């Protein structure tokens with residue numbers, strides 16, 4: 001028996017899908033479950049109804065997870081911070097184009113980051129605060145998800161190919177447990193256009209997952225990882241459960257769970273309560 005998590009309360013659509021796979025409907029507080037013996041192609045339904053459906057992964061023990069690790073930009077938060085910083089140098093479209101291609105996996109991450117950070121040279125550091133205060137928001141359902149994970153004593157790690165200024169502020173303000181990102185080099189209150197220390201790329205993100213598993217003495221099989229870009233694929237690959245959140249096509253293709261339309265709170269639907 002398979003269970004389809006229908007991340008919506010639209011009972012009519014759920015009934016349609018259920019009829020198509022001779023399923024049985026079970027209403028839950030936040031969503032509807034469809035139990036069926038058949039395997040159906042969820043991609044077609046996602047596109048037809050513009051809503052989220054996933055199989056309940058029977059290989060993953062949601063009650064046994066104690067670590068949730070999320071990418072930051074465009075996953076936990078609504079923006080790509082580097083694009084917004086670039087706006088203050090009037091080069092947002094130029095930078096955003098490189099970001100987009102890097103996240104699609106078309107460009108080498110390190111080179112694309114070095115190039116973009118180089119273009120920010122000379123900007124006053126106060127723009128970082130303006131981006132954080134005026135533009136950065138947690139994505140819909142993110143606060144509910146964070147509170148839920150905390151209520152389950154699940155530790156939360158934030159990892160980003162972006163910058164420590166944002167991961168550290170956000171971790172502090174939201175009470176997250178761990179964070180890792182790139183450190184922007186600053187001299188005389190201005191960005192130097194360089195990064196201090198090693199670049200947090202796809203491999204560094206995966207290493208961070210391994211490190212947090214070791215610190216918490218848990219297996220990677222029990223970890224949930226969420227991301228949206230090509231630089232999240234390595235860490236998603238080693239996690240017990242990977243979530244693609246409003247993600248790039250390559251990421252959607254590899255992820256165990258796909259959320260394309262609704263908010264981050266839909267991740268809570270998989271937990272059995």
Ligand SMILES: [Mg+2]
Nearest residue numbers: 071073074229
């Ligand atoms: Mg991202």
